[in-house]
Amino acid sequence: xxxxxxxxxxxxxxxxxxxxxxxxxxxxxxxxxxxxxxxxxxxxxxxxxxxxxxxxxxxxxxxxxxxxxxxxxxxxxxxxxxxxxxxxxxxxxxxxxxxxxxxxxxxxxxxxxxxxxxxxxxxxxxxxxxxxxxxxxxxxxxxxxxxxxxxxxxxxxxxxxxxxxxxxxxxxxxxxxx
Amino acid sequence: xxxxxxxxxxxxxxxxxxxxxxxxxxxxxxxxxxxxxxxxxxxxxxxxxxxxxxxxxxxxxxxxxxxxxxxxxxxxxxxxxxxxxxxxxxxxxxxxxxxxxxxxxxxxxxxxxxxxxxxxxxxxxxxxxxxxxxxxxxxxxxxxxxxxxxxxxxxxxxxxxxxxxxxxxxxxxxxxxx
Numbered sequence: 001x002x003x004x005x006x007x008x009x010x011x012x013x014x015x016x017x018x019x020x021x022x023x024x025x026x027x028x029x030x031x032x033x034x035x036x037x038x039x040x041x042x043x044x045x046x047x048x049x050x051x052x053x054x055x056x057x058x059x060x061x062x063x064x065x066x067x068x069x070x071x072x073x074x075x076x077x078x079x080x081x082x083x084x085x086x087x088x089x090x091x092x093x094x095x096x097x098x099x100x101x102x103x104x105x106x107x108x109x110x111x112x113x114x115x116x117x118x119x120x121x122x123x124x125x126x127x128x129x130x131x132x133x134x135x136x137x138x139x140x141x142x143x144x145x146x147x148x149x150x151x152x153x154x155x156x157x158x159x160x161x162x163x164x165x166x167x168x169x170x171x172x173x174x175x176x177x178x
Numbered sequence: 179x180x181x182x183x184x185x186x187x188x189x190x191x192x193x194x195x196x197x198x199x200x201x202x203x204x205x206x207x208x209x210x211x212x213x214x215x216x217x218x219x220x221x222x223x224x225x226x227x228x229x230x231x232x233x234x235x236x237x238x239x240x241x242x243x244x245x246x247x248x249x250x251x252x253x254x255x256x257x258x259x260x261x262x263x264x265x266x267x268x269x270x271x272x273x274x275x276x277x278x279x280x281x282x283x284x285x286x287x288x289x290x291x292x293x294x295x296x297x298x299x300x301x302x303x304x305x306x307x308x309x310x311x312x313x314x315x316x317x318x319x320x321x322x323x324x325x326x327x328x329x330x331x332x333x334x335x336x337x338x339x340x341x342x343x344x345x346x347x348x349x350x351x352x353x354x355x356x
Contacts, residue, residue: 002239002246003318014191014199016214019293021192021199026241028316035241036194038216043292061180062291063204063213068180069291107336109344111289112296113240113247114221115197120341138206140181156352158285163298166287167344174334 003029018076040118044088045074045164047106047172048098048125055151056096056128059142070144071162072169074120084121092125094134096143101127106171111163122168124175148172181207196254218296222266223252223342225284225350226276226303233329234274234306237320248322249340250347252298262299270303272312274321279305284349289341300346302353326350 005026014021020039025032048056055072062069075091077084085103092098106122135141154160155169183204192199198217203210226234233250240247253269255262263281270276284300313319332338333347 002237002320004239005241016201017212019214019216023194024241029318030316033316034195036197037242038197040293059180061182062288063183063202064215064293064295065288065291069288071291105336108339109341110240110243110247110339111341112294113243113249113340115218115242116290116294117242118290119339122336138208138211140207142180153352156349158283158300158349161286161288161297162291163287163289163341163345166348167341170344170348171334171336174331 005035008032036115038112038116038118040116041079042077042084042118043074043120043164044077044084044091044123045072045120045168046088046092046123046125047072047168048092048096048100048128049148049172050128050145051126053148054145055148056098057144057146057151058095059144060140065161069162070160071165074164077121085123088121088123088125093131094136095139095141097131097133098125098128099131100125101129104175106168106175109164109167120164120167122164122171124168124172148176183213186210214293216290216294216296218294219257220255220262220296221252221298221342222255222262222269222301223250223298223346224266224270224301224303225250225346226270226274226278226306227326227350228306228323229304231326232323233326234276235322235324235329236273237322238318243339247340248338249343252342255299263301266299266301266303271309272314273317273319275309275311276303276306277309278303279307282353284346284353287342287345298342298345300342300349302346302350326354
């Protein structure tokens with residue numbers, strides 16, 4: 001039986017654009033402690049495969065990491081949006097121009113279960129049709145089409161640093177081998 | 179050539195126990211914007227394998243996720259600590275009682291590259307010796323030894339939600355097949 005920490009009192013610290021922060025006093029086995037919690041509305045990320053076995057990757061500058069990061073297409077779930085798959089289809093269209101006729105749900109993952117409520121819903125998408133990118137004015141995203149197996153080998157060698165991409169590659173590879 | 183966002187000015191919002199939060203005004207292609215950035219000192223996580231091909235897993239209540247989470251052993255890098263591998267060895271000993279004679283660095287991953295500076299360093303550890311757990315007073319961690327292949331199959335089916343665990347399983351599996 002795992003001890004469940006319960007809320008005693010909560011302090012709002014920050015309400016922002018993509019995240020909020022609060023500090024909760026919670027019950028622990030020895031009495032009480034504080035948990036710093038990032039609130040985030042959730043996100044989606046997609047392994048998008050062409051008929052030729054290529055994967056659609058993105059390279060974009062990530063200010064928090066101070067470098068360009070190679071990752072799968074992804075995006076935030078809008079406030080009030082209740083259908084993660086609709087968010088995934090929208091983000092794929094905006095960022096890459098693609099729509100997919102086959103969409104398989106892989107699962108939901110917690111990027112930082114120690115301090116963040118964020119859940120990222122992962123999808124495998126195939127049966128692509130190409131349209132136009134519809135990026136926001138300040139989005140700069142380079143689309144990179146690469147053989148899936150090459151990206152997977154990079155992941156094994158520690159050359160892909162983005163954890164949602166790694167989680168989705170593991171699940172997609174397993175599903176493709178079934 | 180990827181556009182690199184540069185700092186214009188920075189606002190400290192919160193300095194806490196396991197994370198800080200700041201809001202940076204940065205240059206963008208269209209002018210400027212704000213980036214909310216979680217500062218975190220970094221962490222380590224370990225795929226720990228027995229001679230029998232089992233993996234040492236942990237189950238612990240994660241308040242941010244409101245449930246018990248199945249994950250690999252992990253811990254924070256202490257402030258001022260410059261050797262992630264030493265942190266990994268310490269956390270493994272404290273949380274599970276194990277020490278390892280073979281330690282392979284798998285890579286560093288970003289759990290949330292959109293808003294967090296955190297890097298988690300991943301290791302594969304073998305050649306185990308068993309000692310005593312040395313948990314902190316308020317830590318409640320259940321140790322679960324399971325066949326590696328069983329945990330990997332759970333991961334493929336979307337039954338492991340912790341993204342550092344998924345990233346490390348992908349890399350460890352690839353290394354074990356080499």
